[in-house]
Amino acid sequence: MNSMIKTIFKIPLYLLFAILIFSIMTFVMLLISEYLFLEPYFAFHIPNNSEFGFILILILSGLASVVIPMNIYRIRVLSIGKQKISGGITGSFIGIISGACSCGPIGFAVISTFGSLGATATAFLTNFEIPIRIVSILILAITFFTTLKSLKVECRLDS
Amino acid sequence: MKKKGIIGIISGLIILGIILSVSLSSDSQSMNFEPRLYGQISTEMGSSIVGNLDAPVTIIEFGDYQCHQCYNWFHNTKPKIFQDYVDSGKVNFIFVDMAFLGRHSSIASQASYCAEDQNQYWQYHNTLYNLQESKIDGGWANSERLKAFAFSLGLDMTLFEDCLDSGKYQKRVTFNTSEGRQNGVSGTPTFFIISENQQEKIVGAQPFSVFKMVLDEMI
Numbered sequence: 298m299n300s301m302i303k304t305i306f307k308i309p310l311y312l313l314f315a316i317l318i319f320s321i322m323t324f325v326m327l328l329i330s331e332y333l334f335l336e337p338y339f340a341f342h343i344p345n346n347s348e349f350g351f352i353l354i355l356i357l358s359g360l361a362s363v364v365i366p367m368n369i370y371r372i373r374v375l376s377i378g379k380q381k382i383s384g385g386i387t388g389s390f391i392g393i394i395s396g397a398c399s400c401g402p403i404g405f406a407v408i409s410t411f412g413s414l415g416a417t418a419t420a421f422l423t424n425f426e427i428p429i430r431i432v433s434i435l436i437l438a439i440t441f442f443t444t445l446k447s448l449k450v451e452c453r454l455d456s
Numbered sequence: 457m458k459k460k461g462i463i464g465i466i467s468g469l470i471i472l473g474i475i476l477s478v479s480l481s482s483d484s485q486s487m488n489f490e491p492r493l494y495g496q497i498s499t500e501m502g503s504s505i506v507g508n509l510d511a512p513v514t515i516i517e518f519g520d521y522q523c524h525q526c527y528n529w530f531h532n533t534k535p536k537i538f539q540d541y542v543d544s545g546k547v548n549f550i551f552v553d554m555a556f557l558g559r560h561s562s563i564a565s566q567a568s569y570c571a572e573d574q575n576q577y578w579q580y581h582n583t584l585y586n587l588q589e590s591k592i593d594g595g596w597a598n599s600e601r602l603k604a605f606a607f608s609l610g611l612d613m614t615l616f617e618d619c620l621d622s623g624k625y626q627k628r629v630t631f632n633t634s635e636g637r638q639n640g641v642s643g644t645p646t647f648f649i650i651s652e653n654q655q656e657k658i659v660g661a662q663p664f665s666v667f668k669m670v671l672d673e674m675i
Contacts, residue, residue, distance in 0.1 A: 314542055331525055331528075331660045331661055334659075334662050336658075337656055337657075337669075337670060338666050338669055339668065340663055340665060340666045342660055342662075342663040342665075344528040344531075344532045344661065345528075345531065345532055347528070400520065400523035400524065400644045400645075401525070401660065402642045402643045402659070403644070404644045405556065405643045408556055408557070408643070409556075413499045413559075416557065416559075418557075419557075419590035420557070420558055420591075421592055422590055424590065424591045424592060424594065445542065
């Protein structure tokens with residue numbers, strides 16, 4: 298397991314890609330979940346009772362930053378199909394939108410555009426923010442292990 | 457014949473004008489408040505002012521009782537602002553409803569004004585933010601629960617129920633929400649911090665440090 302990860306992330310391009318994914322995802326999720334503010338001043342804070350949500354954001358970003366480059370490696374180096382990358386992208390996307398609080402500008406825009414249907418959808422995302430994030434972490438974890446397993450098999454076949 | 461037709465149209469228009477002006481004036485009578493403008497924001501339909509009426513700075517919060525970021529701000533930031541700025545008379549505070557999150561948002565705001573009829577607006581406001589549950593439209597702010605909150609505060613239940621069931625303050629809440637939209641509020645909580653010469657907008661449940669920087673600059 299370690300050797301496969303080392304092989305991929307020894308390549309600077311994949312390491313850079315992982316760092317980029319982690320930074321961008323963490324930044325976006327902290328922003329839409331209102332842990333981070335840019336105006337009128339830059340501010341970061343973790344409100345009481347929101348610590349768990351913050352930890353989930355870090356786990357989600359960390360997993361996505363490993364899973365997505367691994368799948369890109371699979372596609373580019375081993376010329377394998379694109380099925381498994383969808384797990385990584387789906388997991389990351391679900392994780393990101395679950396934090397888009399319906400009280401924030403994204404939720405407001407959805408509610409203003411789609412009316413009660415939008416309100417129901419954003420309420421669902423807000424009400425189940427933590428369970429949805431856990432599900433997206435599970436999706437990413439499953440994608441991680443299946444990718445790892447198939448990489449081992451594919452690399453063996455390739456060599 | 458032609459003349460009669462023209463006269464008929466003109467008199468019809470006059471009657472229509474009279475009907476419209478009467479209906480508009482009855483609307484404004486049902487929401488008869490002294491104008492209270494801060495910058496471009498009309499707050500007379502919002503809460504009463506907390507703190508020193510002559511304070512140099514006013515904080516206007518646009519909030520929804522079902523918004524969990526408003527809950528976060530209420531519990532994490534508001535107490536420190538009140539302790540350092542409102543209680544010392546430097547700042548006063550107004551809450552204006554921005555009831556958009558769900559179908560129980562508006563009725564919760566209406567209930568706060570029914571409590572105001574019995575001089576318990578702020579007690580009721582605090583109760584809503586203290587007892588807020590995480591699920592939007594999950595039932596914690598339905599009519600029955602709102603009445604139960606009123607009962608727990610010792611309000612006259614006949615008056616409160618009549619007020620809430622009649623939708624007495626529906627227009628007031630709608631007015632406040634549209635006032636928020638007109639002033640560019642696109643999420644809750646949104647704050648306008650206004651002094652004589654300056655105005656700053658803060659979006660989201662930002663920490664005390666941000667409010668402190670803005671307020672210290674204005675006072």
